[in-house]
Amino acid sequence: SALPTPLDNFNFYIAVTAVDFGDNVSPLQPDGGSIAGPVQSVSNVIRLTTPTTISAGFDPRTKITVPPRSAQSGQTIDIFIPSDAALLAQIDEANHFVAEAHIDEGIDATFQGTVREFVLNSRTSSAPDEKFSIPAELTLSYPVQPQTPISPEIEADLRIFRLNTKGRVALWELVPGVQRVNRETKTVTVPVDLLTTSIFRVARLKLPNNLKDVVVYPN
Numbered sequence: 001s002a003l004p005t006p007l008d009n010f011n012f013y014i015a016v017t018a019v020d021f022g023d024n025v026s027p028l029q030p031d032g033g034s035i036a037g038p039v040q041s042v043s044n045v046i047r048l049t050t051p052t053t054i055s056a057g058f059d060p061r062t063k064i065t066v067p068p069r070s071a072q073s074g075q076t077i078d079i080f081i082p083s084d085a086a087l088l089a090q091i092d093e094a095n096h097f098v099a100e101a102h103i104d105e106g107i108d109a110t111f112q113g114t115v116r117e118f119v120l121n122s123r124t125s126s127a128p129d130e131k132f133s134i135p136a137e138l139t140l141s142y143p144v145q146p147q148t149p150i151s152p153e154i155e156a157d158l159r160i161f162r163l164n165t166k167g168r169v170a171l172w173e174l175v176p177g178v179q180r181v182n183r184e185t186k187t188v189t190v191p192v193d194l195l196t197t198s199i200f201r202v203a204r205l206k207l208p209n210n211l212k213d214v215v216v217y218p219n
Contacts, residue, residue: 044078046071054079061141061187062116064195070134072122080117082199090170091115091199094163101161101172104204107154110146114202120195135177135191142202144186154204155183160190163199174205 046052046066055063056079064077082088094101098108118138140160143150159179161172179190188202 044076046075046077048073056116059116059141061139061185063139064118064192065137065139066132067134067136070132070136074122076121077195078119078121080119082115082117087117087199090165091163094170094172097169097171098203101203102174102206102208103161103172104154104157104206107148107150107204110148110150111142111158111202111204114140114142116140116200118195118198118200120197131193132195135193136195137189138175138192138200139187139189140200140202141185141187152183155181157204157206158188158202159205160188160200161203163201172201172203175200 044054046054047068048071049068051065051067052071053063053065054077055061058081062079064079066077082091095108095112098105138160142158158181160175162175164171164173175190175192177191179188181188192198
């Protein structure tokens with residue numbers, strides 16, 4: 001494209017980066033040169049007759065698989081690293097109250113970078129909350145080589161939590177259903193049915209002695 005020249009003999013330095021629809025941008029080298037990746041091109045359109053797997057271009061291990069005939073025509077799913085200031089404030093608030101969510105505070109800093117935003121877009125509905133007719137399978141990744149080593153005992157307790165902003169304070173709440181930890185791929189998977197705009201993260205579940213105090217989503 002054409003670039004305006006503010007004056008004669010003005011030097012331009014141009015590098016190419018890749019950008020996906022989630023506004024995730026591949027980095028530049030320190031000298032300004034281009035780097036191939038890590039943004040990958042991915043289709044975010046839900047197919048109606050076959051299973052659809054949509055992964056995050058910036059994190060291919062994070063993905064969602066939508067069964068056939070469970071969504072509407074024209075729906076898409078975008079996966080983001082949250083960047084909205086108001087949303088980040090709610091995430092920080094929820095991270096401050098991890099004990100109330102039965103999340104292990106002692107190792108939680110290792111997993112705070114796993115927060116992902118999933119947005120279900122629909123051309124046919126403007127409803128604030130939509131459900132798949134058949135639950136989708138949500139998979140989140142967790143660090144492969146964190147600064148603090150993750151023991152097999154900790155990995156076995158990893159779960160996916162959803163951000164609930166409808167209470168007095170924002171809280172992480174355990175997503176109900178059978179959750180599977182894959183230690184080889186470093187991922188956690190759980191079925192989900194509500195996904196208009198949802199924030200998820202991985203954390204270690206630390207159950208209290210009395211299970212009547214456990215809160216799950218939705219509340």
